[in-house]
Amino acid sequence: MGPKKSAAEAEAPAGTKRSRPQDSPEASSPRKDILELLDSIDKRLLGFEGRLHLLEVLHQEFQNLRTSLEFSQDQVERLAAENASLRESVSSLEEGMTRIAQDNKILKETVLDLQARSMRDNLVFAGLPEQAGGAENCEETIKNFLQTEMKIPEEKVKNITFHRVHRLGAKRGDSRRPRPIVAKFEHFKQKDLVKSHGRELKGKDFSVNDQFPKEILVRRRVLFPLRKKFIQDGKRAVTSVDKLYVDNKLYKERGVTDWLY
Template structure:
């Protein structure tokens, strides 16, 4: 999962029952260019091991997330650094984490928000909360 990103809000074509991975990859490449403002040459050079919709059955009116496994961590980081371009848009990009890590992060979010309300710098990196540059023990 280290090289995976999850993209939400990218339209899905369910007319044939399920969108083929090649179509999903083309839509993702267009999204990277148009919405994240990454140069066409850079997007064309990116290699994916796999691009697919989240595993569930398509539901009319709902759009499943796109899971992209980048072949190179460097490409994933180029995309990840462009997240601010999506501010105010109905799209989002997330790192994919194992369920144990997601649960740990969920428990840390209230502590992080409290620290920010108190005027401190706080962030979560993987499964560790940092306040004013120091890791906080769980």
């Protein structure tokens, strides 16, 4: 006799197999949940790794940016120091240029003063006809002019002596006004005597004036209209070389007499 069957086996229909525990739905459900959980964890870990990598990249970029900013700050500070040094250099150069300009102006005025002093005994005679052909005796021409046009007595003219008398500039072949004659007197008093007879030339085509450097002549042309206006206003106005004195006070005005500043 074979082994005895249990009551359950006896009650089971023939041909029916009993299911195994591992194949039942109750048995497969925990396994699936674990797999899904592991998959979820894996995905999260992958996400964390990506984020971590991103953080590392961002950190590196931050470090690079910080380094760049520190370098830029150093550059800015160095440039600021160089700029301050350049400003000091420019300021020093400007001061130097100002001093040079002042020294140059002083030197220029000194040279002009020396030129004017060297011409102190000179008179310029304008309008005297030039002799055609041959060498002209300018001293004789002047002495004749002093007698005939300026009405200086002959005995006084004979005593007047000159260092040099000559025409100004190269001889011209056209019909323009004759070249002026410059006469350098040996004695200043004789020059004053000739100037005192300048009134005799009023209304004539002649003129007699002191000789000055070109720069001073330009300045005097500025002062003459001013002098005339002050005189018309009833003030005493006197011109001395390139200076104008009004009621014994030196006339100075920016934009007009800049050479006095």
